[in-house]
Amino acid sequence: MAQQELDHLSGQTTTGHEWDGLKELNTPLPKWWLYVFYVCIVWAIGYWFVYPSWPLVSDYTKGFFGPSMRSAAIADYEGGNAARLANASGLADAPLDKIKSTPAFLEFAMANGKAAFGDNCAPCHGSGATGGPGFPNLQDDDWMWGGKLEDIYQTIRFGIRSGNDKMRDMTMPNFGKDGILTKEQVADVATYVMSLSDTAVKGTDSGKQLFADNCASCHGEDAKGNIEMGAPNLTDKIWLYGSGVAAVEVQVNQPKHGVMPAWEGRLDPITIKSLAVYIHSLGGGK
Known part of the structure; x- marks a missing residue:
């Protein structure tokens, strides 16, 4: 059992622990530090009741004030989206050719399309749209289903082998695996x-x-x-x-068959049109 004793040099008692002749003083924490620590404990308990804090089985405690960063973020997003749609007034109903020929529409579509491409298309086609193995380069002139503005718009809307009723679909036979060719x-x-x-x-x-x-x-x-x-x-x-x-x-x-999702229903019509205009402008559109 550890034996406490008085350290005559410091005037404090020891904890009774000793390591190779070194003894540990039982020095108490400063009172100001203890008071701050106790205040933090009280603050934490109060926080549990005032703000959302404890997870439950299917929900969480809302707190007396009921603040929610998620709700605030959603509200900010919806506000920004409403402002974006207001700036694009008329673009949703405008034909693609008119968007390309109208400077105000084109400026908005290019900015909106570039942002949407980075968020939704770049993970597969690359940030520069140059593609990679299994993912087409969107800057060249090689288009499997056509590189005209309407063609690109159609592909974005309904996807490739996406399961959509209007999807782009082409299946190459397994010539070797199925025994069609030796x-x-x-x-x-x-x-x-x-x-x-x-x-x-x-x-x-x-x-x-x-x-x-x-x-x-x-x-x-x-x-x-x-x-x-x-x-x-x-x-x-x-x-x-x-x-x-x-x-x-x-x-x-045994051919590989890539899949591109149908973006209609995932993105709003203005964003889909903006993507079509932006991709067509990269240099490979015909």
Whole structure:
């Protein structure tokens, strides 16, 4: 048991603890510090009753004053949204071409579209809209469903393979996995497809025939794609899921099919129009 004793030098008692000859003084806290500590305890208890504080099973204690930062934030958002809609008066009903040709509308749509793009589209397409593997570059001229203003607007509204009744939809068969083509035929047609944009790759007549029999109905006899079907141009050097014979072979064997959500219902009509105008202005819109 620890033995307390009086320290003659300081005039205070020790706690009775000793480490290698060093003894601990039982020095009390300053009274001012204790008073502040007690005041904080009283303040905390009062805070529990006055402000929202304790979580419950399905709710929380509201407090006597009932303040809510969430409610205040929602009110600020709704106020800002109302002001934004007031500034965009007339834009909701304006045709897209009129928005592009009306300076006041265009200025608002560009600012609003840029902000909306950063919040909703940049996570997939990148902050600069240059895309990445599986996510199209929105600054080039390669558009699977068309790069006109109306085309972009339609894609944003209803999405791609989103489940919406009016979505953009195109499904490429699993030529290899489903046994439509053999492994050797998949490699042959992939080599031919790659040769259309890379002169260093030599395609074969058999690969060309396989393409005509299985791929031309969507991508066209010239392999330049079909906007109506969402079939990409295979003669340029733009590849969504990677270039090279191996990457094309993987896609022919078991294609990847990206999904873009339908933004109608998630974003208001003004924001969707603003996004279409902003994306069209990035340089790739036709």
